[in-house]
Amino acid sequence: MATTEVRIFESIENVYDAIAGEILKTTQESTQEIFDIALSGGNSPKGLFKHISEKYAKTIPWERFHLWWGDERCVPPDDEQSNYKMTLDLLLSNIDIPEENVHRIKGEEDPEKEAVRYSAEMEETLNARGKDPVFDIILLGLGDDGHTASIFPDQLELFEYKDSCAVTQHPLSGQKRITITGNVLNNANQIFFLVTGQNKSLRVGEIMNDNDAAKLLPAYYISPKNGEVIWFMDEAAASKI
Numbered sequence: 308m309a310t311t312e313v314r315i316f317e318s319i320e321n322v323y324d325a326i327a328g329e330i331l332k333t334t335q336e337s338t339q340e341i342f343d344i345a346l347s348g349g350n351s352p353k354g355l356f357k358h359i360s361e362k363y364a365k366t367i368p369w370e371r372f373h374l375w376w377g378d379e380r381c382v383p384p385d386d387e388q389s390n391y392k393m394t395l396d397l398l399l400s401n402i403d404i405p406e407e408n409v410h411r412i413k414g415e416e417d418p419e420k421e422a423v424r425y426s427a428e429m430e431e432t433l434n435a436r437g438k439d440p441v442f443d444i445i446l447l448g449l450g451d452d453g454h455t456a457s458i459f460p461d462q463l464e465l466f467e468y469k470d471s472c473a474v475t476q477h478p479l480s481g482q483k484r485i486t487i488t489g490n491v492l493n494n495a496n497q498i499f500f501l502v503t504g505q506n507k508s509l510r511v512g513e514i515m516n517d518n519d520a521a522k523l524l525p526a527y528y529i530s531p532k533n534g535e536v537i538w539f540m541d542e543a544a545a546s547k548i
């Protein structure tokens with residue numbers, strides 16, 4: 308059964324320091340050689356990646372990490388919409404990490420084929436628990452509609468999906484996405500939600516207060532069977548708990 312912890316911070320820099328500290332702690336408390344972490348996209352991680360580049364580039368042992376993505380937009384890697392490009396610009400270009408440790412979702416490829424390829428790469432590379440790959444850490448955001456990764460409210464079936472990845476579509480923009488699915492998300496050892504800003508407070512409140520409305524939100528179903536969920540938030544995002 309998942310354990311859930313909520314950490315609320317006055318400043319957004321403290322939120323970032325807390326996440327970076329947990330990433331560092333994971334390596335310091337374990338003799339495990341390699342840690343697999345899946346990153347989120349969108350806007351929230353931008354500040355985190357900048358902060359980590361400025362303050363933790365030399366302290367986190369990047370050679371012990373393999374970086375993956377929880378989702379990607381179906382665009383080329385040099386597109387401003389690309390989660391990989393955002394991460395390259397704000398983090399990867401500032402840290403020493405072997406190229407072979409970076410596993411991007413190839414947004415430029417045929418979405419259905421890339422979902423199959425990325426599933427296979429995860430299943431061949433990651434440790435497994437049961438039939439599903441295991442991430443040591445998955446960083447997730449929370450959409451204004453309660454989506455997480457690229458599992459949107461009309462796709463809750465992706466929490467019981469046969470494959471490790473699926474092709475989805477943003478309900479407003481129609482943009483195609485590739486997302487890791489629920490069986491992998493809920494097989495993680497640690498899930499870190501990074502949620503900041505007043506615009507997230509409604510959905511955070513619904514989820515934390517276990518409202519009926521929460522049961523329509525994909526983020527509500529993030530509950531790793533053998534892991535823990537830590538919500539890293541600022542006071543604005545947590546204002547309706």
Ligand code: 6PG
Binds near residue numbers: 456
């Ligand atoms: C993406 C993200 C997505 C994001 C939420 C929150 O590709 O957009 O993975 O799941 O985490 O939409 O987005 P913001 O951080 O931009 O609010």
